[in-house]
Amino acid sequence: MRAFTYTRAADTSAALGAAIQNPEAKFIGGGTNLVDLMREEVERPNEVIDINRLPLSQIEELPDGGLRLGALARNSHTANHLLVRQRYPVLTQAILSAASPQLRNLATNAGNLLQRTRCYYFYDITAPCNKRQPGSGCAAIGGFNRIHAILGTSEQCIATHPSDMAVALAALDATVQVQSANGQHSIPIEAFHRLPGDTPEQDTNLGHDELITAIDLPATPFATSSLYLKVRDRPSFAFALVSVAAVLKVADSQIKNVRLALGGVAHKPWRAHAAEEILTGAQPTAEIFRRAAEAELQAAIGYEHNAFKIELAKRTIVRALTTLTERHLA
Amino acid sequence: MSFSIEQILRGDLPRGGQSPPAAADPGLLPVSLRINGHDYHLQLESRVSLLDALREFIGLTGTKKGCNQGACGACTVLVDGERVNSCLTFAVMHEGQEITTIEGLGQPDNLHPLQAAFIEHDGFQCGYCTPGQICSALAMLKEVAQGDASLATSDLTKAEVDLTDEEIRERMSGNICRCGAYLGIVDSIRDVYEQQKGQ
Known part of the structure; x- marks a missing residue:
């Protein structure tokens, strides 16, 4: 690991000031991904700005009945906050399905959004990777690409975003609260992460001199009926091959509200708008679930080793919706 | 052939008979850690992980280095009572916190x-x-x-x-x-x- 200057920020303006002064600096929260990437020399900041002393660890109710998750609240605390467990079970399940208890104790909510892909070629500094080194090529497209994306890919990059939490946040229409020197603004979660396009080196639309302060969950009463279904190679402590965050309200044999987001399939959490459109107002049947899944995956492209994800994603959507519907009937 | 701890931690051990490249002096920081109820005042580089601080600088070798990438859990210690992977965090980040290692739990004649x-x-x-x-x-x-x-x-x-x-x-x-x-x-x-x- 390369040497770096350690700066401990006392407050948000000191943290932003340090970042503005040094374009090579990186904020550190939990560090679970950054320290690893620095050790591999994928990330080589010459300064690390420790933001852990900033007062951004609260989880509090918003006046409209929503919930504000502090940027530095640890993943474990967020998952186990009573109001999250009661009102947004999909978020609790998504967080608890990710990483290990030790990692969740370190990992922060903001850091979870900003973690980088686990594409093996991104991690291997001897391999070409447009995300790590723009213009160098993509070793994954013609390489071993079993864990890679099937939706929204580009000729530059087929990496996936590894977060489970962000998939649940996409289904919950969360907004990311951001502080910059110019003031506070918010970014809808769907506009926060990017598709690779011609700039795969940019994972998100967050600027270098911007700091996430919180993630807001809007009041969503029907989110009590929600589920995170994660399919992976082993049942614990593994990244998703495919995951589905589903929120479903059924009344009078009709789907009143539905939200679907997919993980493990794209460069960002994939909100399944096409599927939602077909499902809304329909009767909750196995046939309509399958049709919605087919529509969402219509544009999917499989590569040599990951084409199985297309059918797997469809089946995972159907199973998530079936499980939630059966709960309604029970 | 022997190597300094600093060399090992930097990973700049000589390879294939070549002499190690001269590393710039990254500077040392005063770092105070409270571990198993004792205060330790150290001089560390910022890049020293909590795990390496425990093992290489304090001599508490009960905590183990397995994968050094957060996958195995051998380096698990408690920070303010919560379990964390000590390999994935820098020691300097933990000033003012209470760190507990296996040595703080029990001793051979008084097991936890x-x-x-x-x-x-x-x-x-x-x-x-x-x-x-x-x-x-x-x-x-x-x-x-x-x-x-x-x-x-x-x-x-x-x-x-x-x-x-x-x-x-x-x-x-x-x-x-x-x-x-x-x-x-x-x-x-x-x-x-x-x-x-x-x-």
Whole structure:
């Protein structure tokens, strides 16, 4: 690991000031991904700005009945906050399905959004990777690409975003609260992460001199009926091959509200708008679930080793919706 | 041939007979850590992990370095009572916090109940993962006592955990045992959980 200057920020303006002064600096929260990437020399900041002393660890109710998750609240605390467990079970399940208890104790909510892909070629500094080194090529497209994306890919990059939490946040229409020197603004979660396009080196639309302060969950009463279904190679402590965050309200044999987001399939959490459109107002049947899944995956492209994800994603959507519907009937 | 600790930590050991490149002096920071109730005042580079600070600079070698990338859990210690991977965090970030390692739990003539249970139930073979397993289990039992859920918890609205073997396995999935002593590890943890419940 390369040497770096350690700066401990006392407050948000000191943290932003340090970042503005040094374009090579990186904020550190939990560090679970950054320290690893620095050790591999994928990330080589010459300064690390420790933001852990900033007062951004609260989880509090918003006046409209929503919930504000502090940027530095640890993943474990967020998952186990009573109001999250009661009102947004999909978020609790998504967080608890990710990483290990030790990692969740370190990992922060903001850091979870900003973690980088686990594409093996991104991690291997001897391999070409447009995300790590723009213009160098993509070793994954013609390489071993079993864990890679099937939706929204580009000729530059087929990496996936590894977060489970962000998939649940996409289904919950969360907004990311951001502080910059110019003031506070918010970014809808769907506009926060990017598709690779011609700039795969940019994972998100967050600027270098911007700091996430919180993630807001809007009041969503029907989110009590929600589920995170994660399919992976082993049942614990593994990244998703495919995951589905589903929120479903059924009344009078009709789907009143539905939200679907997919993980493990794209460069960002994939909100399944096409599927939602077909499902809304329909009767909750196995046939309509399958049709919605087919529509969402219509544009999917499989590569040599990951084409199985297309059918797997469809089946995972159907199973998530079936499980939630059966709960309604029970 | 011998190498300095600094060389080892930087990973700039000579290869293939070449002499190591001259590294720029990255500078040392004064770092004060409170570990097992004792204060340690160190001079560390910012890039020294908490794990390396414990093992290489303080001499607390009970905490083990397995994968050094957060995948195995051998380096698990408690920071303010919560289990973390000490390999994935810089030592300098933990000033002012209370760090507990396996050395702070028990001693050969005065074992912690978890240490005694791991011996009783054959919770290890080679023992390399054991300090991490025991620190992890200690924090896990605290999490259970405060009603924290896991992915194996079926009813998230219920604040009480029924610590089944499935729950123990899910909650301990951050600690890998390459000898495969998992049956004994689960037995050890269940035993201590039941002892505590009976009190």
